[in-house]
Amino acid sequence: ISTYNAYAGQLxxxxxxxxxxxxxxxxxxxxxxxxxxxxxxxxxTGDLELAKAPIxxxxxxxxxxxxxxxxxxxxxxxxxxxxxIADGLADALPTARKKDPYADVAKVITSLRDRASLMPLVxxxxxxxxxxxxxxxxxxxAAAATLAREFPVVGRGERDQARVVLLDEYQDTSVAQxxxxxxxxxxxxPVTAVGDPHQGIYGWRGASAGALx
Numbered sequence: 486i487s488t489y490n491a492y493a494g495q496l497x498x499x500x501x502x503x504x505x506x507x508x509x510x511x512x513x514x515x516x517x518x519x520x521x522x523x524x525x526x527x528x529x530t531g532d533l534e535l536a537k538a539p540i541x542x543x544x545x546x547x548x549x550x551x552x553x554x555x556x557x558x559x560x561x562x563x564x565x566x567x568x569x570i571a572d573g574l575a576d577a578l579p580t581a582r583k584k585d586p587y588a589d590v591a592k593v594i595t596s597l598r599d600r601a602s603l604m605p606l607v608x609x610x611x612x613x614x615x616x617x618x619x620x621x622x623x624x625x626x627a628a629a630a631t632l633a634r635e636f637p638v639v640g641r642g643e644r645d646q647a648r649v650v651l652l653d654e655y656q657d658t659s660v661a662q663x664x665x666x667x668x669x670x671x672x673x674x675p676v677t678a679v680g681d682p683h684q685g686i687y688g689w690r691g692a693s694a695g696a697l698x
Contacts, residue, residue, distance in 0.1 A: 489662045490622050493629035496665075497620075500632050500639050511619040518621050521613045522546045525606060533602050542603070549600065550607045554623030555659040557630060560604035560611075567601035626661040633668035640669045648675065655680035657687045658696050 522543045655678040
């Protein structure tokens with residue numbers, strides 16, 4: 486019996502060495518995450534072209550890093566996709582006679598480009614955690630999903646230990662949690678998933694009632 490995050494953490498403790506993750510990794514608290522991110526932002530020498538207060542940038546870096554981990558993507562891939570969407574919006578003018586996007590569309594374009602400009606800081610935040618031999622909960626879930634996908638022996642061991650699986654509150658699983666669970670327990674293993682699409686509360690981190698399907 487375990488929460489999804491705690492279960493992911495146990496997988497990383499047991500098998501993380503397969504990914505080069507040592508067992509003595511420090512699990513960062515929320516305060517610890519902000520401390521590392523603050524140091525990254527304060528030491529950053531690049532020009533972000535953002536008129537934002539440092540604490541706002543710190544908060545954005547921590548949030549974006551968590552979202553990327555929950556969606557199993559990288560800062561580089563996210564930046565490329567954000568620019569692609571922004572460029573598409575900028576090119577899709579509303580009429581032939583109007584030379585600029587509408588104000589609300591322009592705000593979205595600016596927001597997308599601002600997030601893309603933060604991705605080097607997000608990458609530096611990840612490097613800062615690695616340098617401290619530290620992880621946070623999103624890192625653990627992403628690592629657990631990678632272990633489950635890339636090392637079949639991990640899944641075989643988990644299936645041997647848990648011959649029948651019950652997944653509760655399944656509408657709140659993130660992309661990374663879903664990938665982890667599918668890699669471990671798909672292909673005919675006895676699994677029951679219980680959830681209520683009307684009680685989904687973690688959409689902000691990538692959870693979707695569509696996971697029930």
